[in-house]
Amino acid sequence: MAQVRVEEARQPFLRLEGIRKQFGSFTALRSIRLDVSRGEFVCFLGPSGCGKTTLLRIIAGLEAQTEGTILQGGRDISALPPAQRDYGIVFQSYALFPNLSVLDNVAYGLVNRRAERAAIAARVAELLKLVGLPEAGAKFPAQLSGGEQQRIALARALATSPGLLLLDEPLSALDAIVRVRLRQEIRSLQQRLGVTTIMVTHDQEEALTMADRIVVMNHGVIDQVGTPLEVYREPATPFVADFVGKVNMLAGTVEAPGRLRIGAHGFACTSCNASVGKSVRAYLRPEDIVARPIVEGDVNVINSRIEKIEFLGSYCLVRVAAEGLEGQPLTVYLSLNYLSEMALADGSPMKLRILAERMRVFEA
């Protein structure tokens, strides 16, 4: 038994192999390959038009791929129509049936299975409790707020205990505050139930908060698959570096192995694999450039002058003009405490240290 479970655990729950989607002469998806483990929460992240929703719909069977196979739980579902696949789906618009009560909405998939009335009622009550709306049964969707509707849509999708939960930008129609709260709720719900989930979003903050792994997509290809930390700290392509989180980009050349020349400065760089002489781009997160501690003998220290302080609350985004970097601006995070401690304002000079191990270098 345990052996089987280990086997199961080792096989990916969802496997996409060679998925390609062509719309006429436009290629929406190029040779997508992806494995999703059982119980995992995966985010498809990317700008509009990158193909993430198309991919989701292909998994759901709502679109047919031009080429490629899909295996779910070991079963080849590549050519199956949606009705024969095993998933629940929540759309951006929720698609709740407006003329049915919340109860009828949630029970919709159960009623078809001709289960006992009592059993259905019990299951619905259970689900409503799960999403935190136990009293909503008799209401109609029009009487619920956006966040409540979203949770009901979720309950409906989960009612049949599907093997896969698909979420198509479920939070984009909500207010910022509601969105933040619901993020956590969805995530904790998913963890409690252990249902494999794929969520499509263009909001990198959402992806970073909620996902076990993020699939960053760009123009129909997967640029990177990794945990939030991996994707953030070790972006595999310039696109990922740029799309996820804030980033500074500096252009320069490789002077020597492990050494970059950017502008008038030489910088030590630990993870630089480009050959000597090549033009490169170095990506730095704002927190990769520190104002302290800076001691004598530190490498990668530059002088700069504060150009603009953007107040964001407990920390600020500070744009600095660094000496000798040929006018390439830098943006750093500085805490409010530090700014007031050091009495820094627009125009103040500042020393900054670039953490050598954080530089991500790509060939230009």
Next chain:
Amino acid sequence: MIRIRILAALAASLLAGTAYAQGKTQLLVYTALETDQLKAYEQGFYKEVPDVEIRWVRDSTGVITAKLLAEKANPQADAVMGVAASSLALLDSQGMLVPYAPLNLDAIMTKYRDGKNPPAWFGMDVWGATVCFNTVEAKKRNIPKPETWKDLTKPAFKGQVVMPSPASSGTGFFDVTAWLALWGEKGGWDYMDKLHENIAQYTHSGSKPCNQAAAGEFVVGISFEYRGNTNKAKGAPIDLVFPKEGLGWDLEAFAIHKGTKKLEAAKKLADWASSKNAMILYGKNFAITAQPGVAQPLPNVPKDFEERLVKMDFKKAADSRERVLAEWTRRYNGKVEKR
């Protein structure tokens, strides 16, 4: 909600359906008889032959004739009743009728039936040209009462004359054939050209001109005696004029259509249509019936009506029908309206 309406509709049409699912034989009879006459004839027939039901297809003579001709390859009608003899002669020449000698044939005058033995058709009653002249309107416009057809071409009548179109109406057709008979080809068309100048409208049916004259819409309506009589009886301020040169006329006649699957029933209708009882009914509406001595004189129709009728050769009229209609249409259909 929708279901209720579906049920209601189904129920309604089922009821409608049952009304038709009787045990009687149904005869499809094409006719040009006036609608106000149909009912009386129908009732008279049912009194004597209760197990046959008549379904009428009624329209003006021209339309019925054209319809019958068009359906020649795929006949629908069982019998033709009350359609102009000139048309029936035409149908006969196309081999579309079943000759049959009805019970009362001997009582019918020879000039009012088909010459063959047995006859392809027989007459029911005569209807002839009558001019309805609105005296009130005429007085207003200082229009003198016409005595002859030629009078109607006088400039005083401009825009005040209506007549039926011969293409659709049997009345109109017999007017045209009468004028052609009276004055020959050239004289006839000449007359019609002049008359056309005064015509305000060509109507579809033979009754409408008289009805319009009765309502004062126009001063002169060229129509037929039955309509003139009924309108005057209703109190319309019209005089009935019977132009001196001679009156066009035709016979309302009966024939059995070839290809009918209900020959026996059609024969029964033929027998009744030729009977004295039927003739009495016709006589209530028309001055001359095919069986003489039956018709009562109509109050406003002169006793010598029969003598005023022009000589009529049905076969000739039938043969020339297409040619005459084509010529008439060419000349008078759709000339730009006179201002």
Next chain:
Amino acid sequence: MSAVLRQPASLRQRVHWTDRIAHLLLAAIAAALTAFLAGPLLAILAQSVEGKQGEFVALDNFFAYFGTPALADSLWNSVWTSVVVTAAVVPAAFTFAYALTRSCMPWKGAFRTVTLTPLLAPSLLAAISFIYWFGNQGVLKDWMHALGIEQIYGAPGIILSQLFSVFPHALMVLVTALSLADARLYEAADALGTSAVRKFFTITLPGAKYGIASAAMVSFTLVITDFGIPKVIGGNFNVLSTDVFKLVIGQQDFPKGAVVALFLLAPALLTFVVDRFVQKKQTSMLTARAVPYAPRPSRRRDTAMTAYCSVIVLLMLAVAGMALFASFVKFWPYDLSFSLRHYAFGIVDGEVNVAMKNSVVLALWTATAGTAIVFSGAYLMEKTRGADWLRAPVQLLALIPMAVPGLVLGLGYIFFFNAPQNPLNFLYHTMTILVVCTIVHFYTTGHLTAVTALKALDAEFESVSASLKVPFWKTFWRVTLPICTPALIDISRYFFINAMTTISAVVFIYSPDTRLVALTILNLDEAGEPGAAAAMAVLIALTSLIVCILYLGIGRLAERRTQSWRKTS
């Protein structure tokens, strides 16, 4: 490069059995539309190139048509009268629509309701009425003479009657167009100190330009294809529609009739194509952020509008009222005493009770079957997938009826269904064929209404349904139908009223068993009994009115029972 040239087909997804059923139903609708729309139209085309005996004569009939100057005159007559009516009715309806949507005129509901009067009876009611007003025994005949018009028969009568008859159609289009106004545009203009006149010409008119074009198209087509009015009041003024009738019914000259029918089809098709083009360019006037326009009171404008609308409404009531009055008059013009003679005549001699029963049966069947078929067809088109090769033809067939005049359709039905080789021949001369013809005749408007209602539903209902393993028809029954009930009621009322008042298509295919009241009116007028004809028209109008009121009741009931979920409190 060459490998990319061929468009790759998607992987063939297995078709679920529920989808197969959807495909079958769609195919059934396609077959029905082909048999009952495309077939008859092609039959006309075929007939126009055949001689009287059925031999192929290529374009001989067309040459004969142009060779007869009278027939070519009809084409000119049809076109110029249609243009005149359009040029008059569109501004008139526009002003009325402006009053309804952009002013604070009182009694808007009452004004609006009265303008629907012409829809309750066949179009020729107006013609009969105008004969009583302006005919040679007409009440206001002298006024007409004073204007230099010699008689009402002919173009003047046709134009006046069509104005009455077409007004509500143009009004409906324009009210819809003018209702789509974004208040913010006007507020911005006010902030810039724009004068009212300038606002009208730079904001209002351009905003409504597609509506105006559409209204013009609708009016033109309605006038040029109308049959009843020129028949009654046209006199010797020949137009295409009466020509078709004369050729086909009067002379049974089917080949020439087919040629004229094709010429009747051409302007209708043209306006249809232009209208579609215009519709495509109609950008969404109301975005989600638009603020609906609420007119502010302005004494001068409101009084002017009220006066204008009162005049129009009074004129309409005068026309309708005259017909009503004339139906009770014993013998116009010589005996104006009250009499029910005309009603009795119709009921006894004209057997109008039979005809009325037939008309109501026709209307009921058309309303139920028509709504069911139209809505199902629209649903299958919009909300199911697969069988793509069927969709484009069905879409096209669904839109064509709007371009086909009733006369042409009816004619096609004679040719198509009376041919002995046609296996559907048994339908000829039955109530069924009348129902089918009427449904097809009015199909497009119902279809478009259904599509609009369906598009307003969330596009993903069916996807959710599939993911929950619920077959589409269950979702159709539980969700789609209830939500769309208002649209269903609208469609069925549209079918019902039109079936009661239609003449042009059914005049060719009715039989002695299926006589209709609307046709009785025509026969009575032909026989020269305008009083009885007016009486029958009044009866139809009364029936339509009662049915409209019934529908109002049904609508309210349905709203309470199926639309209560719309409340947000």
